Amino acid sequence: MTVRTKPAEATATPVKQRRSLPPLLVHALAALGAFAVVVLLTLVTDEFTNLRLATIGYYLIAVAGLTLLTGLTGQVSLGHGAFMFIGAYTVALLVRRVPSFPLWADLLLASAAGGLAGLLAGAAAARLRGPYLAGATLALAVGLPALTRKFPDFLGGSNGLSFTVHSRPAGIGVPELRWQTWIVWLSVLVALVLVANIVRGRLGRDFRAVRDDEVAAALSGIAVGRTKILAFLVSAVCGGLAGGLQAFLLGTAAPGSFTPALSLSLLAAVVLGGLGSLWGALWGAVALVYFQAWSEDLADVLHLNTDVANNLPLAVYGVILIVVVLAFPRGIQGGFHRLRALLRKPAEKKENHENH
Amino acid sequence: MRTTRYGAGFLALALALTACGGAGESDGGGQQAADSAVGVTKDTVVIGTHQPLTGPAAPGYSKISVGARAVYQAINDGGGINGRKIEYKVEDDGYNPTKTVEVVKKLVLQDKVFAIVGGLGTPTHSKVVDYLNSEGVPDLLVSSGALAWDNPQKDPMTFGYQVDYTREGKIQGQYVKDTFAGKKIGYFTQNDDVGRDTQAGLDRFVKDQVVVRQGYDSANTDVTPQLSALKAAGAEVVVCACIPAFTALSILAAAKIGYKPQFVVSSIGADPATLSGLLQDFAKRGGASVSSGQLLAGLIGTGYLPDVAQIADPWVAYFKGIHDKYIAKEPFTNTVLFGMVQAYTFGQALKAAGPEPTRQKVVDAMSSGALKGPGLTPFGFSKDSHAGYTGAYVFKINPDTTTTVIQPPAVTDRGTGAITPYSGERATPEQVNLVSK
Numbered sequence: 001m002t003v004r005t006k007p008a009e010a011t012a013t014p015v016k017q018r019r020s021l022p023p024l025l026v027h028a029l030a031a032l033g034a035f036a037v038v039v040l041l042t043l044v045t046d047e048f049t050n051l052r053l054a055t056i057g058y059y060l061i062a063v064a065g066l067t068l069l070t071g072l073t074g075q076v077s078l079g080h081g082a083f084m085f086i087g088a089y090t091v092a093l094l095v096r097r098v099p100s101f102p103l104w105a106d107l108l109l110a111s112a113a114g115g116l117a118g119l120l121a122g123a124a125a126a127r128l129r130g131p132y133l134a135g136a137t138l139a140l141a142v143g144l145p146a147l148t149r150k151f152p153d154f155l156g157g158s159n160g161l162s163f164t165v166h167s168r169p170a171g172i173g174v175p176e177l178r179w180q181t182w183i184v185w186l187s188v189l190v191a192l193v194l195v196a197n198i199v200r201g202r203l204g205r206d207f208r209a210v211r212d213d214e215v216a217a218a219l220s221g222i223a224v225g226r227t228k229i230l231a232f233l234v235s236a237v238c239g240g241l242a243g244g245l246q247a248f249l250l251g252t253a254a255p256g257s258f259t260p261a262l263s264l265s266l267l268a269a270v271v272l273g274g275l276g277s278l279w280g281a282l283w284g285a286v287a288l289v290y291f292q293a294w295s296e297d298l299a300d301v302l303h304l305n306t307d308v309a310n311n312l313p314l315a316v317y318g319v320i321l322i323v324v325v326l327a328f329p330r331g332i333q334g335g336f337h338r339l340r341a342l343l344r345k346p347a348e349k350k351e352n353h354e355n356h
Numbered sequence: 357m358r359t360t361r362y363g364a365g366f367l368a369l370a371l372a373l374t375a376c377g378g379a380g381e382s383d384g385g386g387q388q389a390a391d392s393a394v395g396v397t398k399d400t401v402v403i404g405t406h407q408p409l410t411g412p413a414a415p416g417y418s419k420i421s422v423g424a425r426a427v428y429q430a431i432n433d434g435g436g437i438n439g440r441k442i443e444y445k446v447e448d449d450g451y452n453p454t455k456t457v458e459v460v461k462k463l464v465l466q467d468k469v470f471a472i473v474g475g476l477g478t479p480t481h482s483k484v485v486d487y488l489n490s491e492g493v494p495d496l497l498v499s500s501g502a503l504a505w506d507n508p509q510k511d512p513m514t515f516g517y518q519v520d521y522t523r524e525g526k527i528q529g530q531y532v533k534d535t536f537a538g539k540k541i542g543y544f545t546q547n548d549d550v551g552r553d554t555q556a557g558l559d560r561f562v563k564d565q566v567v568v569r570q571g572y573d574s575a576n577t578d579v580t581p582q583l584s585a586l587k588a589a590g591a592e593v594v595v596c597a598c599i600p601a602f603t604a605l606s607i608l609a610a611a612k613i614g615y616k617p618q619f620v621v622s623s624i625g626a627d628p629a630t631l632s633g634l635l636q637d638f639a640k641r642g643g644a645s646v647s648s649g650q651l652l653a654g655l656i657g658t659g660y661l662p663d664v665a666q667i668a669d670p671w672v673a674y675f676k677g678i679h680d681k682y683i684a685k686e687p688f689t690n691t692v693l694f695g696m697v698q699a700y701t702f703g704q705a706l707k708a709a710g711p712e713p714t715r716q717k718v719v720d721a722m723s724s725g726a727l728k729g730p731g732l733t734p735f736g737f738s739k740d741s742h743a744g745y746t747g748a749y750v751f752k753i754n755p756d757t758t759t760t761v762i763q764p765p766a767v768t769d770r771g772t773g774a775i776t777p778y779s780g781e782r783a784t785p786e787q788v789n790l791v792s793k
Contacts, residue, residue, distance in 0.1 A: 048466040051458065091379075099380025106379050149547050149573055158573050159479045159548035160453055164486050165379050177461070248379075250457040252483040256575060257454035296448065 027196045031189040038185045047177045051249070052289055054181040058245040059285035061188045063269045064195055064278055065238025070267065071276025072204065073231035074211035075125060079137030081263035082144040083114040083236045085255075087243025089148075090114075092161040092253035103167045107187055107244045114240015115233050122232025126225040141263040145255035160254025167248070184245050191241055196278060198234060207231055265317070272321050274333030283332040291317050392492065393714045395470030396440070401706065401713070404445040404463035406475045406484075411450035412574045415637070416600030416630045416691055417476060420499065421446045423695030424474065426682040427675075431703050434791030438711045442703070445469065449480055451574065456480040457487070464493055471496055471718060474517065474698045478502045478549045479574075489513045494718050496705065497698050497744070501624065502549040503770060506736075506743040508723075513715075515722050515737065516744035517698060519660045521550055521597065522770045524622055525557020527748050528658055530775055531763055532593060532620060533561045540567045542591025542617070544582060544606060546598060547571040554597040554622060560772070567591055572602055580609045587615040594618070598625040600691070604634035607651050608642075619655045623748060626657025628757045629664065629689035653755040658748040660731050660765070661697055664688050665758045671697075671730035674785040697730045703790050704729075728783040732765045743770070747778055 038057075042050045066080050087110040094106045101109075121140060125133050148155040155161070168179045198204055206227045209217040218224050247253045269288045274280025295316040299308070328335035395402040409418045425444055432441040445467055447459035456477070463469045464487075471494035475481045478500045485504065488495040489511045497517035498505045501524060505516035532541065541562050545551030551571055559566075568589035570582040583606060586594055594617040596606055603625035610617065625631075632648035639646040662669040667676065675696045679688045686692060706713060708721035721727075725738045729745075736743030747767030751759040768775040 046466065048462050051461055051465075055458070095380035098378075100378040101380070103379040145575075146573075149571070152547065157547045157552075158575075159482060162453075162483045162486065163380065164490075167379060177465070246454070250454055250483070251486065252453050252457055254453040254479055254483070255573075256452045256479060259452075259575060300448075 023200045024193070024197050027193040027200075031193045035182075035185060035189055039182060042178050042181050047175050050175075050177045050181045052293070054177070054184040054245075054249050056282075056285045056289050057181070057184040057188045058242045058249065059266075059269070059288050060282055061191050061238050061245070062242035062266055063273065063284045063288070064192060064281040065235035065242070066266050066270050067273075067276060067278060067281045067284075068195060068199065068207070068238070069231050069235035070270055071280075072199065072207040072211060073228060075228060075231060076130070076134045076267070077125075077137040077232075077235070077263075078134045078260070078267060079121075079140035079144075079263050080235070080239050080266045081258045081260065082137075082140040083117060083239025084243030084246065084262070085144055085253075085258040086117050087111065087114045087240035087245075088247040088253040088258070089155065089161070089243075090240070091165075091244040091247040092163060093154075095163045095165055095247075096161060103165065103183070103248065107241060107248070110244025110247075111191075111237045111241040114243065115237040118232045118234075118236020118239070119229065121236065122229035125232055126228040138260060138263070141258070141260040145258050148255045156254070158255060160252060160256070162252045162254075164251050165248050180249050184249060187241065187245060191238060192278065195234065195238065199278065203227075203230065261314075268317065268321055272324055272331055274328075274331030277331075277333040279336075280331050280333035287317075287320070287332075291320060393470070393712075394468050394493075396713055399436070399440055400443050401437070401440050402443045402445065402467060402469050403471050403473050403702070404447065404460075404467055404469035405473055406447050406449045406456050406459050406463075406477075406480065408451035408476060408480075409446070409448035411452065412577070412601065413451040413477065413599055415604075415634055416625075416627070417499075419630075419686065419689065419691050420474070420476065420695035420698070422683055422686055423679075423692035424699035425695075426678050427696045427699035427703070429682050430678045431699075431791050437703055437706045437790075438713075442706075444699075449477075451477055451480060453480050453483045457483050460484040460487065464488070464491060469493070470713075470715065471702075473497055473702045474499045474695070476500065478504070481505075482549070485511055485514055492715060494715050494722075496702060496718070496722060499694075499698070500550075501553070501622075501744075503553050504549065506741060506770075508740060508742045511742075513719060515742045517701070519623065519658075519733065519745040519748050520743060520770055521553035521622070522557040523746060523768050524658055524748050525554040525597075526560055526768050527557075527750070527766055527775055528554075528595060528620055528622070529558040529561030531656075531750050532558075532595065533565070536565075536593050536618065539565065539592040540590050541565040541593045541595060542568040542570065542586040542589060544570050544572070544579075544586060544594055544596045544598065546602070547573050550597050550599075550622075550624070554595075557770075558595060572598070574599065574602070577601075577605060579605050580613065582606075583609040583615060584613055586617065587613060591617055593620060595620045596625065597622045600625045600627060600630050600634055604631055604638055607631075607635065607655075608638055608646070611646075611651060621655060621657045623657065623659045626655070626659065626751075627690035628652055628655075628753050628759060629687055630691045632757055633687065633689075649755050649757050652753045652757055655753045656750060656762070657753065657759075658750055659690070660733050660745040660748045661690065661693060662730065662732060663751065663759045664690050664693050670784045671782075675700075675730075700790065701727060701729050704788065707790060728788065730782070730785075732782070733767050733778050734780060747775075 069075050090110040090113040091106050094101050206222045210224055210227050214224050269284030272287050273284030292313050295313040299312045407421045408414045428442045428444045449455040449459050474497050476499035481498050495514040501518040501521040503520050505514050570585050572579050603621050635648040662672050666672050704727050705721045709717040723739050727735055731745050733745050733747035736746040749761050749765040750763035752762050753759055765778045766775050767778045
């Protein structure tokens, strides 16, 4: 809803027309534009809406990472919440134990910690495929948060860790949440520029080649295993950053926030938004935040009993997912594409399909 | 490589923008003027709370706000407090700390509540204490017995409600030591402050008798492994610092493996009416039917509020009146009563804050020591202490699921102090006279 200018070019620009501008520059400019839009949005909305915008921000980068992994490389991960968990605890521990580290260093380290875990998971994942990979990654999501109980003194047990992150420079007259929203989006957009570049570049082509046909990819000189591990690495870095941003925003890291349900919602958001498109990641993140809020409000208004209210948000989400996928197999972004194609058709009939 | 240079430039810009001192270094923090009266208008006071209406802690606890709402309705129908009606906003956090932070920010920023009253849960509420205190929002009567709510220096806006787990653990520990001398004891506790703080109290008395310590996590409802470990260690007495759902699950798991220890359960999970309901419910889901009377008979618990079965108690009778009028369809359980007492106590504080309440005045009223509650032991509230109820009594559940007090109320501190019987007078509902009926 905010950054209409960017990933359309990022992911879908016909290569020939834009040769004059290098993609990284295009992406960076688009990100700057998107950041301006976010800042404008935060200025015209109240502080709580700022928080929701920031929430969309960190979900966006998590979903974008998963999009790259699942949509581009074809590796299904049911355990992406685990990388968020790692990112969140990295920031939590750094803020509490090494308070002198600046925020950007904390976030970089959170991404790195997520990436390291992704490297290990990816090395294992490269040998698995399909349902076996899904099962292995699900085990990550189930098992990793249990670490907090193994080391209650270090990780705070089920209670988790709470802390206050100070990032707002003294003398800036901006409400805390607004400032935090800016930081979140700034970090997310920087990461998105890099991800968009990977998607556009040679590595992205390798990813797609591996997804479409591993044998053919290997024959054309792509190191299939290494490419798969790289995809896992990049996507886990995004997950770690998302978790770190969540911890920064909410001042908490607790195992109760990183249930397998989170990992499944992330994957659902990828499918809902549009498999394999970074724009889709944005729609998925928006859906994740707002469908949840709306269906909770709905349960509230209807005064449902606990068992129904408990499951309503997920049920609503599921129904929407089914409807969207039935109507637009390529998710919300696919729907937009089709709409645009329909509008354009009378003018010119071109077979330039733009979907990654 | 022009592109790389642009990228590097952009990165540098981003880093520079966020590079402002250490993320964890404390800056002074700006406490807002506490004489503000956010949420107070000529005829309303808006307050909020976060409760697990869904999720693992919802069975049992989701009824607390039902009880509280009934009392606020009664207060409003009686003309309100100093002419102001209380508007009570309940947000569901599903016992998920991330959600808690979000909904509390929603209450403070969007709904502009005057105070948070009775925010529920240790893992959840501990994540918003700093926020509420830095924003200067009164954080009253937290629904948890963790020690963390009693830090008047650091968190001047936060006040406890329940007897804290260490005090309760001490009273349980002394009772168990006196009654079950020489028997093997096992602890079964929630893996957080509930467990830690309770064990700190218990260990002062029964450390030598403990043969096994097991914990549970509220996200995992299979407790058979832990109960098997308790059985294997030969524990004859199991002290259970568990929320209601997990007390019920433990009782069922013990029954399933043919293990019959003496359960001693903390006040947070020992409400017979709630437990009966949960036992029936969980057993039904497992395809069995159980007699909750049989399973619960003999269970020992601790409490600090009068039991709902003691209908002769003036406060129980008073709240039963409100219950029958407003929420007659809900079973009248100790959990519902918990919410009612909490709401009533807030009503007292708001009344004591005077006709022009501000956040600071409510905090002063809370610390004045003047709140005489429906509880059987006194509050610890003063200038130097924000501890809630300061003691507990011990009861046993009868085969018909009524309760019998087997050790009268006693009070103690959270440190090494002695446990002393308490025989102070309680004010009656007529004396407090919050709402002229």
